[in-house]
Amino acid sequence: MRDQGTVAIAAESPLSPDLDLLFARHVQAMHADTPPESIHMLPREDLVSPCITFLVMREAGEPVGMGALKRLSADHGEIKSMHVLAERRGQGLSRLMLEALVAQARDSGMTRLSLETGAQDSFRAARALYAGAGLAECGPFEGYGPDPNSVFMSRPL
Numbered sequence: 001m002r003d004q005g006t007v008a009i010a011a012e013s014p015l016s017p018d019l020d021l022l023f024a025r026h027v028q029a030m031h032a033d034t035p036p037e038s039i040h041m042l043p044r045e046d047l048v049s050p051c052i053t054f055l056v057m058r059e060a061g062e063p064v065g066m067g068a069l070k071r072l073s074a075d076h077g078e079i080k081s082m083h084v085l086a087e088r089r090g091q092g093l094s095r096l097m098l099e100a101l102v103a104q105a106r107d108s109g110m111t112r113l114s115l116e117t118g119a120q121d122s123f124r125a126a127r128a129l130y131a132g133a134g135l136a137e138c139g140p141f142e143g144y145g146p147d148p149n150s151v152f153m154s155r156p157l
Contacts, residue, residue, distance in 0.1 A: 007064075007093065009100040012056040014047040014068070019056065022066050026083040033120050038149035040116050042068070042080055053104055057084070057097050064088045067097045069104050072114075072142045077105045079115040082126075094126075098133050106157050114141050114154040127151060 014023075023044050030039050047054050047068050057065035065084035069077050079101050084093045105113045115130065117123050135153035140146055 007057060007059050007096060009055050009057045009065075009097065011053055014044050014054045014066075016056075019063050019066065022056075022063050022083060022085065025085060026066070026081060029083070029086075029122075033122050034118055034149055038118075038147050040144070040150070042070075047081060052080070053108070054081075055097065055100055055104065057093060057100075059088075059093075065093050065097050067101050069101050069108070071108065071110070075109065075111040076142070077108065077110040077113050078142065079113065082115075089125075094129055095133075098129060102133065102157065111157050112154060113157055114138070114152065116140075116144055116150050116152055119149050119151050123151070127153075 026041065030041050049070075051071040053069045055067050055069070056063050065088070067082040068080040070080050072078050079098075082094070082097060082101070084097060102113060113135070115135065117126050117130065130153050134155045136155060138152050138154040140150075140152050141154065144150065144152065
């Protein structure tokens, strides 16, 4: 668990009922301006897997963010389902979640971290956050193909 004052980030089950709002908002955001064939988020139930670590960010006990780290191979991980509630953005919480996912990847022995995000304007802030953390655009990886609605990013750890 990582604790930043009143904000705590810890591994939890994605099936916890008090995460319903986070998942509903995440699904809504992904469907807002992305064609269905270009949405690569995992269904909530699929985040329960031995190859996935699911992190929840809580402030004063309330869930305000989430993110998942999927092991693609012994040394390569992928960030999945990263989301912070819209009303909580602009407070550095997304950066804290990203830092926790990077630390989790390192602690798990990974030497490369990748992600897929949207190419639309609505994903501009997310792409800037990832670039600021050292992720650079790359080609499709592990099961993805070229997609004009996707931006692929990666970095060594």
